[in-house]
Amino acid sequence: MFEAYKIHVAERAKNGIPAKPLTAQQTSELITLLENEQCEERECLINLLINQVSPGVDAAAKVKAEFLDKIIKEKTNQYGITPEDAINILGTMQGGYNIQPLIDALDDDQLAPLAAIKLSHTILIFEKFNDIEQKAGNGNTHAKAIIESWANAEWFTERAGLDEKITLTVFKVPGETNTDDLSPAPEAWSRPDIPLHALSMLSSVREGVNPDQPGQCGPISQIQALKNQQYPLAYVGDVVGTGSSRKSATNSILWHIGKDIPFVPNKRCGGFVFGGKIAPIFFNTLEDSGAFPIELDVSGLSTGMLIDLYPYKGEIRNHHDQTLIASFRLKTEVLLDEVQAGGRIPLIIGRSLTARARESLGLQTTSIFRKPKVPEPSSAGFTLAQKMVGRACGVEGIRPGQYCEPKITTVGSQDTTGGMTRDELTDLACLGFSADLVMQSFCHTSAYPKPVDVNLHKTLPQFITSRKGVALKPGDGIIHSWLNRMLIPDTVGTGADSHTRFPLGISFPGGSGLVAFAAATGIMPLDMPESVLVRFKGEMQKGITLRDLVHAIPYYAIKQGLLTTEKKNKRNIFSGRILEIEGLQMLKAEQAFELADASAERSAAACVLRLEEENVTEYLRSNATLLRWMIDQGYQHAPTLEKRIAEIEAWLANPSLLSADENAEYAAIIEIDLAEITQPIVCAPNDPDDARLLSDVARTPVEEVFIGSCMTNIGHFRAAGKLLAESKEIPARLWIAPPTKMDAQQLSSEGYFNKLIRSGARIEPAGCSLCMGNQARVKEGSSVVSTSTRNFPHRLGTDAKVFLASAELSAIAAMLGKMPTVEQYLWHMDRINDTREDTYRYLNFHQLAEYQTAGNERIDVVTI
Numbered sequence: 001m002f003e004a005y006k007i008h009v010a011e012r013a014k015n016g017i018p019a020k021p022l023t024a025q026q027t028s029e030l031i032t033l034l035e036n037e038q039c040e041e042r043e044c045l046i047n048l049l050i051n052q053v054s055p056g057v058d059a060a061a062k063v064k065a066e067f068l069d070k071i072i073k074e075k076t077n078q079y080g081i082t083p084e085d086a087i088n089i090l091g092t093m094q095g096g097y098n099i100q101p102l103i104d105a106l107d108d109d110q111l112a113p114l115a116a117i118k119l120s121h122t123i124l125i126f127e128k129f130n131d132i133e134q135k136a137g138n139g140n141t142h143a144k145a146i147i148e149s150w151a152n153a154e155w156f157t158e159r160a161g162l163d164e165k166i167t168l169t170v171f172k173v174p175g176e177t178n179t180d181d182l183s184p185a186p187e188a189w190s191r192p193d194i195p196l197h198a199l200s201m202l203s204s205v206r207e208g209v210n211p212d213q214p215g216q217c218g219p220i221s222q223i224q225a226l227k228n229q230q231y232p233l234a235y236v237g238d239v240v241g242t243g244s245s246r247k248s249a250t251n252s253i254l255w256h257i258g259k260d261i262p263f264v265p266n267k268r269c270g271g272f273v274f275g276g277k278i279a280p281i282f283f284n285t286l287e288d289s290g291a292f293p294i295e296l297d298v299s300g301l302s303t304g305m306l307i308d309l310y311p312y313k314g315e316i317r318n319h320h321d322q323t324l325i326a327s328f329r330l331k332t333e334v335l336l337d338e339v340q341a342g343g344r345i346p347l348i349i350g351r352s353l354t355a356r357a358r359e360s361l362g363l364q365t366t367s368i369f370r371k372p373k374v375p376e377p378s379s380a381g382f383t384l385a386q387k388m389v390g391r392a393c394g395v396e397g398i399r400p401g402q403y404c405e406p407k408i409t410t411v412g413s414q415d416t417t418g419g420m421t422r423d424e425l426t427d428l429a430c431l432g433f434s435a436d437l438v439m440q441s442f443c444h445t446s447a448y449p450k451p452v453d454v455n456l457h458k459t460l461p462q463f464i465t466s467r468k469g470v471a472l473k474p475g476d477g478i479i480h481s482w483l484n485r486m487l488i489p490d491t492v493g494t495g496a497d498s499h500t501r502f503p504l505g506i507s508f509p510g511g512s513g514l515v516a517f518a519a520a521t522g523i524m525p526l527d528m529p530e531s532v533l534v535r536f537k538g539e540m541q542k543g544i545t546l547r548d549l550v551h552a553i554p555y556y557a558i559k560q561g562l563l564t565t566e567k568k569n570k571r572n573i574f575s576g577r578i579l580e581i582e583g584l585q586m587l588k589a590e591q592a593f594e595l596a597d598a599s600a601e602r603s604a605a606a607c608v609l610r611l612e613e614e615n616v617t618e619y620l621r622s623n624a625t626l627l628r629w630m631i632d633q634g635y636q637h638a639p640t641l642e643k644r645i646a647e648i649e650a651w652l653a654n655p656s657l658l659s660a661d662e663n664a665e666y667a668a669i670i671e672i673d674l675a676e677i678t679q680p681i682v683c684a685p686n687d688p689d690d691a692r693l694l695s696d697v698a699r700t701p702v703e704e705v706f707i708g709s710c711m712t713n714i715g716h717f718r719a720a721g722k723l724l725a726e727s728k729e730i731p732a733r734l735w736i737a738p739p740t741k742m743d744a745q746q747l748s749s750e751g752y753f754n755k756l757i758r759s760g761a762r763i764e765p766a767g768c769s770l771c772m773g774n775q776a777r778v779k780e781g782s783s784v785v786s787t788s789t790r791n792f793p794h795r796l797g798t799d800a801k802v803f804l805a806s807a808e809l810s811a812i813a814a815m816l817g818k819m820p821t822v823e824q825y826l827w828h829m830d831r832i833n834d835t836r837e838d839t840y841r842y843l844n845f846h847q848l849a850e851y852q853t854a855g856n857e858r859i860d861v862v863t864i
Helices: 002-014 024-034 042-051 059-074 083-090 099-105 112-120 126-137 141-151 185-190 194-198 220-227 247-257 280-288 334-341 344-361 384-393 415-427 451-465 479-486 512-521 546-559 589-600 613-632 638-653 714-723 741-749 752-758 807-816 822-833
Strands: 166-178 233-242 272-278 292-295 306-310 315-318 324-327 410-413 437-440 492-495 531-537 578-582 606-609 668-673 681-683 691-693 704-708 733-737 783-786 801-804
Touching: 002 024, 024 042, 024 059, 059 083, 059 099, 083 099, 083 112, 099 112, 099 126, 112 141, 126 141, 126 344, 141 344, 166 220, 185 194, 185 415, 185 451, 194 247, 220 233, 233 247, 233 280, 247 272, 247 280, 247 415, 247 512, 272 280, 280 292, 280 344, 280 512, 292 334, 334 344, 344 512, 384 492, 384 578, 384 606, 410 415, 410 479, 410 512, 415 451, 415 512, 437 451, 437 479, 437 638, 479 589, 479 613, 492 512, 546 589, 546 668, 546 681, 546 691, 578 589, 589 606, 589 613, 613 638, 704 714, 704 807, 714 741, 714 752, 714 807, 714 822, 733 752, 741 752, 783 807, 807 822
Parallel strands: 166 233, 233 272, 272 292, 410 437, 410 492, 531 578, 531 668, 578 606, 704 733, 704 783, 783 801
Antiparallel strands: 166 306, 306 315, 315 324, 681 691, 681 801
């Protein structure tokens, strides 16, 4: 083992990155070497044991903690580690498997003082608090000292805060930095391996960035040259972090600009990120990681500049002459505490521990921590979102700007972030979920898995189900299309994918760290955002689709000056706010998701829609049937699914839906008259905000077309099949990817796959397919029309020019090999208008016999 590990260290060093943390097996074999009296490299092995084992409830941490506990109980020095050393090492492991040995040591007169010091600086205690409190009540003075230390927040006060002045070197990336730039989708397989994945950051050539190997390796040499100025780097951009809510993007930035976390291998925290605009989910993910994000005017900053940051004054000055470059105001003063605590999540956990300790001692609330600003009293009513979050907090409503911690009922995790969520859960010492339902999918990697993906498919389900979560199977389909089937109306959820946007209730997506925290604790931190109301009125016009209404939102916002496509000094009324949609109550839940889903492209914090009770009832009846079918098919964790079925049935027995007050206040109101939308609206390459009329882009050549992603449902594929029914050898390459295996099964049985294949389409397995571009990709430089969520540069394919459009327009473009004229489009749409009811039938599982019979045969993935 040791010789193999040395080779691994040398191989990683060639890329300038450290070795991976030890596995449980390697840790066990390392301990075997230590137990050998003839061991010649004991010092090196002990160093590995201390520094190269992940903390929390990682499997290797369990092996490590048990070995150290053995040394303490046997009071032996024979392994080169004394019992005192063992206590010290246990104290570096953050929480989880190390806690019980430390608690046991409180009864050892010799070791108790040291164990008490280590426990007093540990905050991942959870239910073990009761054990220490009981010891204190029974007269154990060391246990009492621990509780007193927690009550005094010494775990926090003994950590260093930000200095009054911090000198930094600027690394500026002009324009927009999206999470695809920071964490390229084709390298998604390496995301849990932070140092390796960080090599691919900014690997595409762009202004101000000099990749070492364009398309493969980012500007590592350029970054190192800046670091050679001997000051920490500040990452600076005009717009930073748009796109998916990827913790991997934060991990990559912090690997290059952050600082090592003692005793935690291959992970960094801290760092400074400045942006003219920082996407809200990315801002929160930086907070969670202990970074210091600031929104300010970055026009006066350039790469290589030395600056002095004055965090308390709110100033950035030139290091050499102290000229004022920019002033700023922090999003919240609590950010200073978050940095001192090592991140927002450690701060929340630590504050809770301090509050519990003070309650145990009968003390009043501490004044040590900075408090969020309380909004001014208001007589206004509450919006729908404010009422939903209020219900989750046990109050009528939550005002914008108010800090709260709503109860989280539903959590989603997908595979390209699942490995990181797993690691965050182990760091949090989570052995069981507190959120009612946590679901893991495998939709991003199941179609064409790499060996590392196959291993994740084998190991992650057991990790999730052992904590009472629900694990889907590779080939089942897209996370959102499944998770939406498990929702309870008017409740709050989250997910480590920016498209976790509920058609029922409300979801605030976050990075994998925040998602792990919500899953583990059943709550999440939230500074309640303002809301923007989009109010539709009138009747939809012939030939217009819901996707056109999705694109109408940025189109009308641009017309009203509330949204700009220019990245410098970008204006976006939706950014960080909740998008609330009215006037479309008649929509089915599957349709509502298409609108909610696209709020991610607006950089909105969340989205809510008011639907008719009748349609919600139909949807929930269908969903309860699907969940029963899942249990019958052997999905785990069955008791969790049974509990969710009971919650759905309880709502059906007494249905009710929240609604906004008439006098609710909004940051802005955008009114859209459906009568004015008489032609399709698309988003032009390569910006999901760049909404244009079809007439503006008609006749543009189209080489490839993708119909798939979470923005599609079964009706879209039927429509495409009918439009292409008479076509053979279409000029554009057409990709078809149904969202779930249930959709695929139904489309196949109805003959639509046969029609599509005869037209020349390529049928992909159920899942994300081209949408993320981490597996299948379009031809380099091609012109594409896609139903996918985003069209960022290089996302679907290198240098591809991607239009976002409806499935119907996409099918017509594939048929013609170019964008149709408005007249051509409407002519083709007339062919399917008479069969709309049949075309847009949704999967009501309670009306499909194959989902209602106990013991039915399992539905396999459809492959053609």
